[in-house]
Amino acid sequence: MQLPRSAKRAISVIIDIVALGFALTLALLLSRSQVGTVEMSTWFSVYIWLLVGSIAVFVKLGLYRAVVRYVSVRAFMVVLTGVILSTLLLWALVSSFDVYLPATGIVNFGLTALLLIGGCRFLMRELYHRLVSRKKIAVMIYGAGSAGRQLAQALNNGEEFAPVAFVDDDTTLQRAMLLGIPVIDPSQVKQTVAEHNVERVLLALPSASRAVRKQILESLENLNVRVLTVPGMADMVNGEMAIDQLQDVRIEDLLGRDPVDPDPALMQQHIRDKVVLVTGAGGSIGSELCRQILLQRPKALVLYEISEFGLYAIERELSETLTRLKLGPIEIYPIIGTVQRRNRIEAVMKAFNVQTVYHAAAYKHVPLVEYNMVEGVRNNVFGTWHTAEAAIAANVELFVLISTDKAVRPTNVMGTTKRIAELVLQGIAQRNGNTTRFCMVRFGNVLGSSGSVVPLFKQQIEQGGPVTVTHPEITRYFMTIPEAAQLVIQAGTMGDSGAVFVLDMGEPVKIVDMARKMIHLSGLEVRSELHPDGDIEIVYSGLRPGEKLYEELLIGENVVDCDHPRICQAHEHAMSWEQVAVLLEQLNSACQNFQIERLRELLLNAPTGYQPSEDSINDLIWSKMQKRD
Template structure:
């Protein structure tokens, strides 16, 4: 049962009175000639005054405000100061009461008082931690550097985890003891996990490159111990997170791909002191573009979004970012609107004198666009066209389209609409009737976006499975949202109007391998025919309508390298504007009259390379009307 705080302080006071008494008696005993019977009354007076003044000094120093279980070097400093003042007062009392205590006796008192008062506190702290540690989860800290030591101290003061061993590849630290915790080398991890019944491994490597973290995670994967990690260095420096706010391992660490630092000149070129508009500002890519843009200090940032909640969320977040970074002169304008209404987007560009546009508004979920063909075409194709024409009308300097790898030889309506959006911008660039420069940036999946498999897998693992994967061979390219947004901004500074840029996405990843890694690093076993006692089963659900096994980033091999190592330019077939305009007219007529069969045929005939995985029309409304 926990004692009230006042009771604990009373116990400390009584203990210190006992310590002062014992220290004084020992000092007298060691100075044998002072124990004269006729002086005992005087010595009692010395003791009473010594106790009263010493306790008063300890109270003034704040010694009783210090919580014993958190006793630190600073608290020891208070004890030392109190012991010195008490010793000085003892010397004054011996003079005042005319009793004889040699200098050695006074020194003995000071040393004894310091030892008992300070030692009792550290002993109680150690006893408390030992008792509490028995109830804590034993953990291993991977990384014995500054972050690892800070984490160990934080955990020792907490009530959940007990650090029992450090791991570090630094030979100078191995076999040493840090904070009373042994340091082992990475080869001893498996053995140590068994010996100490480790239930968690905590990565304390906030500054390590992802390639290093990936190698470490691969070595830990076979242990089936849950792995957590400290926040990134940026989050800790900004004060967003504390070192003991442990997180699940980020999927980007499993990919092991280190981002290239953005070029400040390229990041600022079309943003600094300019009016920038982002369509789809509340979406995964749009919101990250807004975060990156506001850090480059534009004159104003116009947020164009159809979702009221999405718009509210990103506006509030941007104001928090500006406050945190001391950015004061950027105007934020939240505008509700759809890109399907040209007059609305044109009025916005005119009202704010927009100079740069990042067009991220799109429907991107493959099955949903497959089931809603008209809206997919309206939003992705006509939304891009209307926004681009509005940009031309208002003399916008730069228009950047966020495209996708699914636009390359598409097997679904979504990819086809994005390729048509690219062709529309290329046709407008060929029309050569304005100073607006158009470019498109094509990349694959981004980690953590809405509809991404990563949060889905995480949720399924937390619920006990099964984890659903469409096909054992399905692969995808992945990139973090911040890196994608930074590369989009930098790519927009390159090439001529109509250029298509492709981001280097690294190596493609098998989705099932990613699922297995996430299960293992959650401390669980994959359940299969070979391991029927496993925890989480992986179930294959089959490819969804329009879904590819493999994604591509290029239609042909005609690629030109750019100045940035992660950006290249693709030279691909483009249509002249009259052809594009005719196709748009036909698509509009088919959409307006809900002729889905005609709409699909137009998509098939367009020079997009559209080859659906089946010839069925998957539009839900059309299917119901035909039945």
């Protein structure tokens, strides 16, 4: 049962009265040979005045406002000041009452009072923490640097975690004690986890590279403990998160690849003091492009989005960012519209005198586009064409298409429509009289995007499983959304009109390996035939319509390096505008008349390398109509 604050203060006052009385008595006893015979009533008067004066001093210094469980060096300095003043008071009282107490006696009083008053508080704090720690979850902090020590202090003052050890590879810190917590070598982690029943390992390495973090995570993977991490240094410096706001391990740490810092000159070239338009501004890539563009201080940013909520969310976020970072007078224009209406997008570009366009609007979910073929072609192919022609009509300087690795030797409708969109822009770039420069940037999956497996796996793990993976051999390229957006902006400054750029996505990752790591780092075990007592089962659901095991980024090997180490230019087959125009007319006719079989035939015959993963047509409306017939 918790005592009221007034009762706790009363107990502290009583303890201090006893401590002062004991200190004075001890000082008199140690000096009795020099004190001589003095009336007890006189010493009693000294004692009463000493207590009243000392307690008054302690109250004035705020000693009784300090919470014992949080007693620190600062509180000890208050105690020291109070005891020194109490000792001086004793000296004054001895002089006033004309009694003799040698200097050694006064010093003995001061030292004893300091020991008792200060010691009692630290003892009570230690007893409290030991009592509370029994109810806390035992954790280990990986990293004994500044972030680790701050985290340990925050946890000691909290009521959830009790740090039992620091882990650090710095040999100068090992075997030392920090804040009463031992620092151990990484080789001792397994033993310490077992001895102290550690349930969490907290990574306090906000400045460590991803390569280092990946190495540490791999060493912790088989310990059956949940791994959490402190926020990144940027989040803490910006004040967006506190050090004790622990997070799950970010999946990008498992990839182990550090991003290359963007080149400021390339980032600003087509954005600073220009009017920029982003289609699909509310989507995963589109919204991150908007964030990165805003930081480069454009003259105005036009958000073009068909989703009302998506547009509202990104416009509100950017407006708040503009105010918080004081980026200056940048106009943000939220425009509702579809890229499938050329007159609408052209009117927007002309109205705002748009100079740079990033075309991120697309239907990209593979199975959904398989089920809705006409809309996939309309949005991805014709939406790109209409936006490109609108850009030419509005004298836009630069047009950048966000493409995908699924456009390379596609096995699905989505990838095929994106490859045709690339061919459309390449064909337009060959036409005479164009002042707009077109380029395409192709990359793979981005972590955390809508439809990404990572948030799905996290949700399935939180729900107790199973984790669903389509195939044991399926692999994908991954990149963080901010890095992808920065590379897209930089790639747009390179090459001639019609160029296709490919981002270096690093090494492909097996999806099932990623699932296992996420399960292990959540402190759980994979349940299988060999481990029937595990926590989370991995279930293989089979490849979805249009899905393939391996993604590629290049068609052929004709690649040229660019100024940026993570960007290269692909030289691939292109169609003339005359050929593109014929294909567009045929696709439009098939879509207009809902001729799904004809549409599939056109996609198969287009020079995209389309090889469907299955023979059947998956369009849902067409399938229903076939059954009725």
